[in-house]
Amino acid sequence: MQEYHILNGDALRNRFPAELKGKCITFRECFIDGPLKAQSYEQLLIDRSQYIKQEYNSTHQEYNDLVIKELEKLSNIPDNSEVNLWFEDDLFCQSNLWFVLHRFHQINKKNIKLYLIRPLNAFPYSYGHHSNNELIHIYTNRQKLEQLELWSNLWKSYADGNTTTLLQIATQLKSNYSHVRAAVDSHINRLPNNNSDGQPQEFVKNLIKQNPNLSFKQVFIAFQDKFPQYGYGDTQVRKWFDQYQKLV
Template sequence: MISIKTKTFHILNGDALLDNFPSELLTGEIIIARECLIDGPVGGATPEQFWETRAGFIQETYGEEKEAYFEEVVTEFEKIKAIPANSEVNFWFEDDLFCQVNFWFCVSLLMPVAHAIKVFVIKPPLIDQQPDWRGFGPMDRHTLAEAYLNKQELSPADLSLLANLWDAYKNDNREKFGELVLVKSENFPFLNQVIQAQLDRKDNRPENVLKQIMTEKETTDFKTIFQEFGKREGIYGFGDWQVEKLLEKIK
């Protein structure tokens, strides 16, 4: 009988985690999800159209050349699509909306082989049973390795849920989100809050909180506003670029 060796993959949400990743302790191929799918259009009837949509948005908004996008971003996602059966896939993703949208997309790419792989998620430890919205940021190699030991295996139902969430997000389907928010998963206990945060974007929740902060703090100082927004609305996981764009929209 031929023994099939299991290949191990670690999918990280962004390059920041790579700096502290305990690669000397954990074996396997590292894949980086270099996107911010929470920001901008995600349309496209085909994968090629989707990548063109994203590349154009990233170039226009963040000044990243299309060629660089295809070389540094699309190639990593293509690696996910090429993960073979009998693999072990470890997702290093946090609970905030920024991370979750990227996570949903990555899982959707894996669905053709989902039945034939083992999938795990590694998340930062909770604080008083609530997410630490700073995510992996404060963690060093030692604590990241500890988090890996506490990884959670995802069931076929979990993977289906995440892929369906991407479909709802991509198609801006509020009705489908309304159905999915009722689905319970032990591995994603804060999903209902995350989905609600996404739905509330249509009602300008982030912009309204920014207005409140500027009024209450009597300031237009970006650093002050950004830090306070992180305290109040860490669930969004917005970086400084996303908050800057929201402030421009308000002005």
């Protein structure tokens, strides 16, 4: 039986324990942001490539080389394999996990065993705080992941913007995967409504309003300290910083 490790980003790839055998696949998308729904899987990747090009100053070739080629490896995983999913508990990582599980449901491999490898409770949003031995420890205590169709529906509800169904599915998964409900709650809290731009956006706006001379670095550090559960990187927060700076 072949073994695979799907790693959410290069940071973990660069320090992945040599003691753990198997082939690594690096997932480099960021489904916390940008288009989520298209008529087909292929069209979604085209839309994502265009979005990443515009928002992250990338190129279509870079997206193909860094993202699509790794995604293709998912389809090439043979039947009867073990797949370890290394995704942290924050919304950034969880939305990526939901997509990966939806993709596995689509390609319908036979007798694939899926395992979720979550961080230690002390560091739910960062493998970066784990030692080499701790990474091995959480692998040893990996959790078998089941109910694949339910996970696929979780992704589809997320992509559709159907928060009612999203909450219902998260509640169904709660007994075995309690962190999913927390990620769904974070997603709902960030959505704009008539009274708010969204929880993380409002924090940045109010911080700048109260302290207009703060640098982006200071705002970003304060944001990370306050809302690690979102997993937003500096690029996402920078957009809000620039937007609200103009209003001061």
